[in-house]
Amino acid sequence: xxxxxGAEWLPGAAVWFQPAGAAAALPGELxxxxxxxxxxxxxxxxxxxxxxxxxxxxxxxEEGDPVWPREELGPAGVDDMTRLHDLHEAALLWNLKLxxxxxxxxxxxxxxxxxxxxxxPVDSLYGLQTARRYHAAEALGDLxxxxxxxxxxxxxxxxxxxxILISGESGAGKTESTKLAVQFLAAVAPAPPGRxxxxxxxxxxxxxxxxxxxxxxxxxxxxxxxxKLLELYFKDGSLAGARVAHYLLEKSRIVTQSPGxxxxxxxxxxxxxxxxxxxxxxxxxxxxxxxxxxxxxDSGGAGAGADWAALCGAMQVLGIGDSERxxxxxxxxAVLHLGNVYFHRRQLRHGQExxxxxxxxxxxxxxxxxxxxxxxxxxxLTTRVTAARAERMRSxxxxxxxxxxxxxxxxxxxxxxxxxxxLRINSIVxxxxxxxxxxxxxxxxxxxxxxxxxxxxxxxxxxxxxxxQHYFNKHIFKLEQQEYQKERLEWTHLAWNDNSPVIQLLSxxxxxxxxxxxxxxxxxxxxxxxxxxxxxxxxALNELYxxxxxxxxxxxxxxxxxxxxxxxxxxxxxxxxxxxxxxLELLCSSEVPLVAEMSTQLRVQHxxxxxxxxxxxxxxxxxxxxxxxxxxxxxxxxxxLLESMSRCNPWFVRCIKxxxxxxxxxxxxxxxLSQLRYTGMLDTIKIRQTGYxxxxxxxxxxxxxxxxxxxxxxxxxxxxxxxxxxxAEMPATGAAGADYQLGAARVFIREALHFALERARAxxxxxxxxxxxxxVRGHLTR
Ligand SMILES: Nc1ncnc2c1ncn2[C@@H]1O[C@H](COP(=O)(O)OP(=O)(O)OP(=O)(O)O)[C@@H](O)[C@H]1O
Numbered sequence: 001x002x003x004x005x006g007a008e009w010l011p012g013a014a015v016w017f018q019p020a021g022a023a024a025a026l027p028g029e030l031x032x033x034x035x036x037x038x039x040x041x042x043x044x045x046x047x048x049x050x051x052x053x054x055x056x057x058x059x060x061x062e063e064g065d066p067v068w069p070r071e072e073l074g075p076a077g078v079d080d081m082t083r084l085h086d087l088h089e090a091a092l093l094w095n096l097k098l099x100x101x102x103x104x105x106x107x108x109x110x111x112x113x114x115x116x117x118x119x120x121p122v123d124s125l126y127g128l129q130t131a132r133r134y135h136a137a138e139a140l141g142d143l144x145x146x147x148x149x150x151x152x153x154x155x156x157x158x159x160x161x162x163x164i165l166i167s168g169e170s171g172a173g174k175t176e177s178t179k180l181a182v183q184f185l186a187a188v189a190p191a192p193p194g195r196x197x198x199x200x201x202x203x204x205x206x207x208x209x210x211x212x213x214x215x216x217x218x219x220x221x222x223x224x225x226x227x228k229l230l231e232l233y234f235k236d237g238s239l240a241g242a243r244v245a246h247y248l249l250e251k252s253r254i255v256t257q258s259p260g261x262x263x264x265x266x267x268x269x270x271x272x273x274x275x276x277x278x279x280x281x282x283x284x285x286x287x288x289x290x291x292x293x294x295x296x297x298d299s300g301g302a303g304a305g306a307d308w309a310a311l312c313g314a315m316q317v318l319g320i321g322d323s324e325r326x327x328x329x330x331x332x333x334a335v336l337h338l339g340n341v342y343f344h345r346r347q348l349r350h351g352q353e354x355x356x357x358x359x360x361x362x363x364x365x366x367x368x369x370x371x372x373x374x375x376x377x378x379x380x381l382t383t384r385v386t387a388a389r390a391e392r393m394r395s396x397x398x399x400x401x402x403x404x405x406x407x408x409x410x411x412x413x414x415x416x417x418x419x420x421x422x423l424r425i426n427s428i429v430x431x432x433x434x435x436x437x438x439x440x441x442x443x444x445x446x447x448x449x450x451x452x453x454x455x456x457x458x459x460x461x462x463x464x465x466x467x468x469q470h471y472f473n474k475h476i477f478k479l480e481q482q483e484y485q486k487e488r489l490e491w492t493h494l495a496w497n498d499n500s501p502v503i504q505l506l507s508x509x510x511x512x513x514x515x516x517x518x519x520x521x522x523x524x525x526x527x528x529x530x531x532x533x534x535x536x537x538x539x540a541l542n543e544l545y546x547x548x549x550x551x552x553x554x555x556x557x558x559x560x561x562x563x564x565x566x567x568x569x570x571x572x573x574x575x576x577x578x579x580x581x582x583x584l585e586l587l588c589s590s591e592v593p594l595v596a597e598m599s600t601q602l603r604v605q606h607x608x609x610x611x612x613x614x615x616x617x618x619x620x621x622x623x624x625x626x627x628x629x630x631x632x633x634x635x636x637x638x639x640x641l642l643e644s645m646s647r648c649n650p651w652f653v654r655c656i657k658x659x660x661x662x663x664x665x666x667x668x669x670x671x672x673l674s675q676l677r678y679t680g681m682l683d684t685i686k687i688r689q690t691g692y693x694x695x696x697x698x699x700x701x702x703x704x705x706x707x708x709x710x711x712x713x714x715x716x717x718x719x720x721x722x723x724x725x726x727x728a729e730m731p732a733t734g735a736a737g738a739d740y741q742l743g744a745a746r747v748f749i750r751e752a753l754h755f756a757l758e759r760a761r762a763x764x765x766x767x768x769x770x771x772x773x774x775x776v777r778g779h780l781t782r
Contacts, residue, residue: 015042017055028053032669039090039669054094079145080108082689082752083734092676092685097667100658106145109681110688110751112476112652113150116672117173120664126180128187135188139758150651151181151440155189158234158438163648167468168655169447169675171220171662177653178230178444179206185232185440189239197317198429202232202242204314205425209244211269211311212418215253216262216298221662225250225264226418227445227464229641233430233437240437243430246422247445247464247641248634250457252574254414255339255407257296258453264414265307267293268300270332273308282333283365292339292410318428327594330369331417337366338410341381343402354396355382370413371591381405385582404573405580412579412587412602419605420598441648443468443641448561448678456574459566460634462559463506463514467638469560469679470499475650476684480691487743489692496683499560502544506557507635511538513555514631521575521629528553528568561678575629579606654679690737692748698723701747705757707764723747730756 013030028044031052040055077098078084084091099107100116105125107114125146134148143149154162164181166174186199210222217223227247233240253263262268271279271287279285287299315325340362343355357363357378367374382402383394397405448465449458477496484491506513516534520526535555539545546556546563556565584606587599628636656675659668676682687693696704698719705726713722720742727740733752740749749757 017042017044017053039093039673041094052094054090077104077107079104080110080141080752081114081685082108082110084685084689087682087686087689089673089676089682092681093669093673096656096672097669100667101665103665104144106147108141108145109654109685110693111140111150111153112654112684112688113145113147114654114656114681115147115168115173115177116656116658116667117171117176118665119658119662126183131184131187134184138762139755141755142759142762147177147180147653148184150653151184152188154440154649154651155185155234157649158440161439161441161648162651163441163443163645164651164653165443165468165472165645166653166655167445167447167465167472167679169219169657170217170223170449172447172655172657172675174444174447174655175210175214175222175224177655178228178442181442182206182230182232186239189234189237191238191240198241198431199239201318201429202239204317205242205244205429207310208314208318208421208425209246211266211307212264212421213246213249215264218260219660222265224444224446225253228443230442230444232440232442233434234440235434235437241430241434243426244422245637245641246418247637248457248460248630249415249418251411251415251577252455252457254335254411255292258451259297261296262298263293263296265304266311267332267336269304269308269311270329272304273312274329282329282369283337283361284333290336290339292336318425320424324424324594327592328417328421330592331413331595331598334366334369335410335414337362337369338406338413341366341406343382343399345399346396348396352396353398355399355402357382369592370587370595372586372589376586376589380409380580380583380586384580405583408579409583412583416598416602417594419601420594423601439648441644443645448559450562450564454564454566455569456566456571456630458564459506459513459557460631462557462561462564463503464634464638466499466503466506466560467642470503471642471645471650472652473498473680477687480687480693483695483743484692484748487746487748489741489743489748490738491691494683494687494691496687497560497680502557502559505539505542505544513539513557514635517571517575518629518632521572521631526572528571531571532568560680562674575631577630654681688751690750692741692750694749694751694754695743695746696749697746698742702726705761707768708757708760727753730760 011030011032015028015030016025017028026044026046028042031041031043033040042053042055043050044053045051077095079099081092081095084095096107096114096116099105100118103118103122105116105118105122107116126148130146131148134143134146134152137143137149137152140149140153150164154164166177166181168174183203186203189199191197191199209228210224213226213228214222214224226249229245229247231243231245233242253261257263267290268287271284271293274282274284287293290299293299312325320328340359342358344358346354346356348354360378363378363381364374367377370377379394381397382405383396384401384405386393386395445464445468446461449461451458473496477494481491481493504512507515509515511534513535516538517531520531520534532553532555535545536547539555540547544558546558546565548554548556548565553568554565555568556563579602584599584603587595588603590596590599656672659666659671702719702722706722708726708729709722710729713725724742727747727749730739730753733739733750733756739753740747742748
């Protein structure tokens with residue numbers, strides 16, 4: 001490609017270039033230039049048609065001039081990106097853009113689904129008719145790419161357990177995709193008679209969990225602030241039950257919100273939904289009066305009243321009765337009252353500092369709603385119990401600790417309410433008799449986060465994303481290529497961006513950052529600063545780790561999705577998440593059945609998880625038992641999640657955010673490009689295009705595709721040879737290299753050829769069925 005007279009590469013500049021298939025170079029005009037993305041868009045007329053071409057800036061040729069590989073995509077792009085001939089970032093980007101602008105938000109990369117958020121309702125995409133069509137399709141590529149196709153393929157692959165992993169940044173569309181997949185599976189596998197409400201209950205659990213676990217953030221007005229694994233159980237072809245597991249509800253949001261952020265939806269919905277009389281009975285006012293609701297500068301609740309009515313409807317469908325709902329309201333209202341409790345500093349004897357309670361009415365309301373003695377609650381907020389020998393003494397709390405005690409109380413109340421709710425939902429949708437049911441798991445876990453201020457929560461979220469990216473890489477690249485090697489296929493090794501070193505930096509024993517944090521959290525005199533010192537000391541030489549230049553309380557990690565700086569302030573407290581024993585006792589003494597129940601659950605969790613520290617020789621030593629920290633529990637649950645996933649056949653859905661303004665149908669190239677880059681989409685497509693992800697044992701292959709044989713093989717022909725005969729007759733898919741290879745015991749097939757095989761088989765079977773019907777009709781007529 002050449003510019004006119006060495007002119008600047010600017011939009012509007014005249015250029016010459018040669019598109020694929022054109023006999024000679026064409027004159028064109030630069031439409032857009034993305035230097036960072038090394039992408040040029042050029043408009044030109046080819047075959048009398050104005051078209052736009054995406055060109056990738058390559059390296060330099062021998063004379064130092066830029067090299068411009070080329071790609072022409074046609075007006076509608078391709079629906080499976082493994083069919084692109086010239087694979088480069090510009091081609092992927094332009095292909096997604098072309099499709100997106102025509103309302104085609106789904107595109108395949110082999111069997112991986114790329115879903116670009118439309119940011120507007122696209123009802124025509126998701127009707128019952130569409131669901132039925134996808135349900136009836138025989139193979140993944142038979143119909144245009146769709147989320148329903150992935151859900152249908154997962155369902156068709158039962159009884160082996162299946163997992164659909166839905167990933168993407170905050171706001172990319174994971175939660176919507178999860179809901180749509182569940183709706184599809186519920187629609188095509190209706191519950192058996194007698195159990196009819198179960199699928200309705202499963203569907204109604206989603207808005208309930210969203211009300212309590214989602215909140216408005218600048219990135220997403222309905223951002224899930226917890227990770228979710230939803231297991232759907234199928235029996236005799238019907239959706240027979242479900243189970244939800246949740247990960248790491250963001251607790252800090254209950255008591256603080258940054259500008260533009262809000263607390264969990266349910267608070268605003270409650271206040272807008274109760275009438276004046278109902279509010280008065282609980283001492284409640286409107287949302288702007290509550291400290292826990294107005295710190296982000298937005299306590300408006302437009303439409304929240306209707307949401308409260310919908311929420312009550314969902315509770316009814318789930319069988320959460322009036323008295324339970326009343327108790328839920330008590331807890332929510334108590335949290336709001338607690339947030340408005342304030343303190344005055346008080347100088348005590350011997351130079352000790354203490355506090356005097358302000359907002360006494362708020363304490364009385366909270367105690368009244370929780371049915372605990374008001375004086376005990378006041379004591380819990382202003383003093384702490386210290387145990388010296390056999391004596392329990394109360395010592396006053398200074399003002400900062402009193403505020404912390406208030407917030408810790410509110411966080412414990414709300415998070416145990418959330419835990420209780422999940423358990424309650426499970427008790428409804430996961431009834432007995434499912435031990436032999438078949439399972440599809442849907443994972444919707446918080447996306448990678450890099451905020452203005454990143455704290456402990458972001459470290460955990462990004463750690464989870466690293467492990468899931470690793471799981472993806474392991475499936476797509478590592479295990480795949482290991483298999484080729486084992487079965488001695490001809491294969492040039494394909495490198496990929498391995499993120500194991502970051503995972504080790506975070507979690508390897510004994511000095512991974514999360515282990516250092518745990519050790520410090522169990523050491524009473526440690527502080528955030530001493531934790532940071534230890535991180536610097538142990539990892540300063542690691543190239544994935546950065547120290548701040550100006551001595552700030554931060555450390556930086558180079559994640560697979562980019563560098564993130566974490567401010568360590570509050571890390572230790574958040575990780576300890578200690579609930580004082582006297583506070584737990586107070587909660588357990590509540591006469592509200594729900595509060596007593598959730599406090600018991602809290603106590604069980606608190607006690608059951610206590611582990612004794614091990615001595616150097618591996619034997620238990622006599623020390624205080626360690627209460628597991630948040631990071632330790634989270635790592636454990638991630639480990640269990642991956643364990644469970646490793647037993648499933650995975651399906652990947654990559655959600656993409658088209659712009660950062662949440663604008664409908666606006667495709668911002670650099671924004672999409674960065675997501676394609678850090679998820680390794682180009683390499684993924686390369687390995688899907690040239691690799692052999694489908695592997696079938698010879699005998700199973702022959703049994704499935706024997707209808708495609710044009711001649712019957714001799715009786716004792718080995719399966720391997722029959723496989724070869726079937727495959728040799730299939731037309732080539734057009735990608736470079738062989739479309740299949742025969743390994744030691746299995747045949748290895750490219751996805752494109754697998755689609756073609758499935759389609760050919762379905763055609764043969766259909767033709768045979770038609771012939772048989774005609775034969776039977778003829779026979780009957782005769
Ligand atoms: N398929 C879709 N059709 C229409 N709108 C969509 C679709 N997917 C997402 N959206 C829009 O994008 C918004 C954000 O999507 P969603 O909440 O699913 O993101 P997320 O990836 O789960 O984000 P987070 O990680 O913050 O929870 C939705 O509220 C909705 O407005």
